[in-house]
Amino acid sequence: MKGKIDVYIREGSLRYRFTLKRNITVVRGDSAKGKSTLVRILEDYRDDMENSGRSSTVVDCICRIVTLDLDGWKYAQAFPEEYQDAIVVLDEHNKFIKSDDFARFVERSKAYFLLMTRNNLTQLSYSIDEVYRMIMKNNEHVLEKIYPSENDFYVNSFIRHKPSNILTEDSGAGYTFFNTLSIECIKGSGNSKIYNKLEKQSYDDLMIIGDGAAFGAHISKLSPLVEKFGYQLYLPESFEYLLYDKSIFGEGVNIIKNNTWDYAEGVSWERFYTEQLCTGLKCFNIRYSKHSLPDLFIDYIPTILSNNNLEFLLDSYNANCKSDNSSNAKNGSEVTLLNLDDLD
Amino acid sequence: MLKIIYGILDTDEDFIYNGDAFFNDEREEEWLSNELVKQMILDIDKSEVLDNNLIKSPVLGLIPPEYLSGGVKTLISILYNPELLFNATGCGENCSKWLLKIADELDEDIIINLQYNMEFPEGPFQIKVMNTDTVITNDRDLALEALGLSDKYVNYYDGVISYEG
Numbered sequence: 001m002k003g004k005i006d007v008y009i010r011e012g013s014l015r016y017r018f019t020l021k022r023n024i025t026v027v028r029g030d031s032a033k034g035k036s037t038l039v040r041i042l043e044d045y046r047d048d049m050e051n052s053g054r055s056s057t058v059v060d061c062i063c064r065i066v067t068l069d070l071d072g073w074k075y076a077q078a079f080p081e082e083y084q085d086a087i088v089v090l091d092e093h094n095k096f097i098k099s100d101d102f103a104r105f106v107e108r109s110k111a112y113f114l115l116m117t118r119n120n121l122t123q124l125s126y127s128i129d130e131v132y133r134m135i136m137k138n139n140e141h142v143l144e145k146i147y148p149s150e151n152d153f154y155v156n157s158f159i160r161h162k163p164s165n166i167l168t169e170d171s172g173a174g175y176t177f178f179n180t181l182s183i184e185c186i187k188g189s190g191n192s193k194i195y196n197k198l199e200k201q202s203y204d205d206l207m208i209i210g211d212g213a214a215f216g217a218h219i220s221k222l223s224p225l226v227e228k229f230g231y232q233l234y235l236p237e238s239f240e241y242l243l244y245d246k247s248i249f250g251e252g253v254n255i256i257k258n259n260t261w262d263y264a265e266g267v268s269w270e271r272f273y274t275e276q277l278c279t280g281l282k283c284f285n286i287r288y289s290k291h292s293l294p295d296l297f298i299d300y301i302p303t304i305l306s307n308n309n310l311e312f313l314l315d316s317y318n319a320n321c322k323s324d325n326s327s328n329a330k331n332g333s334e335v336t337l338l339n340l341d342d343l344d
Numbered sequence: 345m346l347k348i349i350y351g352i353l354d355t356d357e358d359f360i361y362n363g364d365a366f367f368n369d370e371r372e373e374e375w376l377s378n379e380l381v382k383q384m385i386l387d388i389d390k391s392e393v394l395d396n397n398l399i400k401s402p403v404l405g406l407i408p409p410e411y412l413s414g415g416v417k418t419l420i421s422i423l424y425n426p427e428l429l430f431n432a433t434g435c436g437e438n439c440s441k442w443l444l445k446i447a448d449e450l451d452e453d454i455i456i457n458l459q460y461n462m463e464f465p466e467g468p469f470q471i472k473v474m475n476t477d478t479v480i481t482n483d484r485d486l487a488l489e490a491l492g493l494s495d496k497y498v499n500y501y502d503g504v505i506s507y508e509g
Contacts, residue, residue, distance in 0.1 A: 014403065028460075031415025031436035032389040036364075037404070092414070092434055093362045098352065118433055118460040120495050199492055220461055221495070224487040 001063065001084060001112050002265040008060040011041045015140040020087060020112050021261040022269060024126035026216060027143065028118045029133030034141045035116040038134075039091040042067050063087060063112075069094060077101060080109035084266065089114045097121065110266025122192060125268040126216035128154065128235055147219055151309035152212065154219070154233045155226045162312050163232060164205035169194060172291040174239040178209065180301055181316040195221045207232040211239065213270035236308060238270040240277045240288075247303045248296070249280045345479075346447035347455040347472040349429075349505065350490050351498030357429045359457070363418025364434060368410050372424070373397070376409060380449060381420050384442050388416045415439045422446055422454060429500075432456040440464045444471075461490050474505055 001023070009016040016038055027035055041057060042065055048055035059065060065087045068076055073096050076083065088111045096102050097115065103123040106113060115121070132143035147154055163183060168175045171187035179185040186203070188194040191210050195218060198208075208226070210218075212235030226233050236242055237260075246253045256263055256276065264272035278288045286294050297304070305313050353359065360366045373396045375381060382393045389412055391401040399407050409417075415435040422430050423446050432443065440462050447454055455474070464471065467482030475493050480486045497508040 029436055030388075030438040031434075032413035032438075033436075034403070036414055037411075093364060095361065118436070120460065122495055195492060221491055224461075224491060228484075228488070 001086070001110055002262060004261050005061060005063060005087065005112060007065070007087070008058070009038065009041060010058040011044075011056070013139075014041065016041075016142075017140045018143045020114065022127055022130050022264070023111070023266055024106065024113045024115065024124060024216075024268070025130045025132065025143075026115050026117060026121070026126060027132050027134055028116075029146065033134040034136075035134055036091055038141070039067055039089055039116065042089055061087065065089060067091075070096070076109075077105055080105050083109040083111040085111075087112045087114055090116065092117045092119075098123070107267075120217045120220060122217045124217065125214040125270055127213045127237075127269065128215040128219050129212065131216050131219070147223075149235070152234055152236045153309070154212075154235055155223050160232065160309075160312055162316060163207035165203045165207070167194060167197060167203070167206055167208045168239075169210035170239065170290060173243075173289070173293040174209070176293040177239070177242075177297065177301065180298065180318055181313055182318050183313075183316050191215055191218050194218070195225075198222070198225050202229050203231075207234055209234050209239075211235070211237070211270050213237040213241070213268055213273075234310075238273050240270075240290075241273040242304055242308050243297055244273055244277045244280060245300065245304050245307055247300055247307065345453045345470050345472055346443055347453055347474050348490075349455060349457050349474045349498060349500055350459070350461075350493035351457075351475065351496040351507075352459055353431070353457045353498055353500060354508075355429065355500040356502065357455075357500060358427070359429045359431070360421070360425075361431045362434070363421050363430050363432070364414035366425075366430075367412075367417035367421045370421070370425075371409060375420055375424055378423070380423065380445065384416055384419055385412065388419075388438055388442070389413050419443070419446065422456065423449070426450050426452050426454045429455050429457060431459070432462075433459040435462070437463045444469050458490075458494060460494050461487060463487070474500075477505075 004019055004021045006019050045055050045057040045059055063085055067089050090097055097117060098119055098121060100123055106124060128147050129145065131146050133146055134141055135144045153160060165184045165186060166178050167186045167188050168178050169188045169191050171189045175185060175187050188197055191214055194208060194210060208231055215235050244253055260269055281288050284296065286296060288294065302314055302317050305311065376393050376396045385391050385393055389401060391399050394400055397408060399409060401407050404411060418430060418432055418435050419439055419442050464483045464486055470479055470481060471486060472479050473489050475498065476489060478489060480489050499506045
């Protein structure tokens with residue numbers, strides 16, 4: 001499933017209106033805001049349609065919407081492909097939502113999921129931008145982002161400045177990229193490990209850089225620390241999203257970046273942009289690995305920083321600094337830069 | 345006192361994972377005649393208790409108690425069953441002040457399980473975080489004390505907290 005999916009549901013005077021654009025959307029927040037009522041309405045609608053083929057409830061959506069509970073879970077696990085054209089809605093009392101089996105089901109079904117839960121589902125990869133609360137607006141239940149952002153900066157870090165320290169989510173290509181800056185760079189070794197690092201030690205004037213597309217399960221742990229110590233929290237979709245830049249791959253990149261929902265089918269956008277980058281680099285005969293940054297990118301670092309709201313880091317760029325890791329792509333052959341726009 | 349076990353819990357205590365379902369199955373008629381219960385329903389669900397089986401909701405109209413929010417049903421269940429250990433993850437943050445009021449109202453300690461870092465009122469209050477055996481008196485310290493605990497697998501057997509792995 002891909003694309004922006006508009007959903008409108010009406011039962012009596014109750015109305016719900018929202019749009020889903022990624023494979024996982026999480027709704028949490030205060031009690032009595034209509035989350036469980038939405039699930040009940042959908043279950044009643046399903047029962048009406050099964051029993052009589054008609055319902056007074058209006059469900060307006062280009063794809064089918066199904067609810068999943070413990071009774072349906074065994075079947076769903078056995079036949080995940082039957083859900084690939086569906087929005088699957090789960091209420092919070094389903095224990096299996098926290099399991100690795102559920103993560104496998106999400107991956108195999110390629111459906112869109114609307115999850116009513118306050119749990120941090122660390123076994124799933126979902127975006128900080130797709131964590132919502134339900135509110136009333138114009139007499140309709142709608143979704144409101146819990147973590148607003150400005151140019152990929154989150155929590156209280158809307159004022160951006162050159163930091164004294166940078167903590168990167170990864171210890172490979174991302175770390176190498178930011179280590180070219182004349183700023184102390186610290187390895188985080190994964191979104192889930194960033195928290196572990198900060199739990200043990202506080203840092204002066206720190207900027208945390210992570211993958212926003214996979215940060216949804218980790219932000220609630222991190223935001224109290226970010227607020228307490230005044231850290232900057234920069235979360236672009238992913239590091240590979242940064243590298244997948246128009247200066248290297250052509251203007252077509254921006255079409256994809258501005259409409260990712262039309263391209264990323266049933267996967268997290270973090271995985272999508274890794275795949276896009278890998279495909280794009282094949283044209284340069286370069287194989288990408290998260291463990292090392294191809295030398296190709298070193299000279300483009302200033303441009304990538306400028307194109308991603310990080311201009312204030314430009315004067316830290318050290319042009320003499322090269323990657324510590326050899327490019328996987330050297331292969332003893334010349335690397336010729338091609339623009340994807342020039343290719344068929 | 346309110347005591348909290350954070351994390352994905354396995355226990356030998358009488359543990360109620362789904363407070364919403366528990367309320368629907370076990371509700372006694374007189375529960376809704378309690379003044380504290382009426383206040384909670386008014387505050388959280390914005391609804392008025394008309395009698396023990398009928399509630400007036402501004403959104404849903406006239407409803408039976410089963411149509412109340414899962415959060416308020418869990419709170420009511422905790423109030424009338426303090427000896428049980430409830431999973432309060434189904435309670436939103438608008439329920440947190442009522443958890444403290446319930447703990448104040450009762451003569452005995454209540455223990456709840458939370459699988460997320462629920463925000464509490466500023467304080468002062470007294471909450472024991474059983475994972476660290478620490479009594480916390482304000483929301484900022486609680487947020488920092490509870491960091492990282494809600495995702496862990498935690499065991500609570502014979503009154504002792506331990507962790508898997």
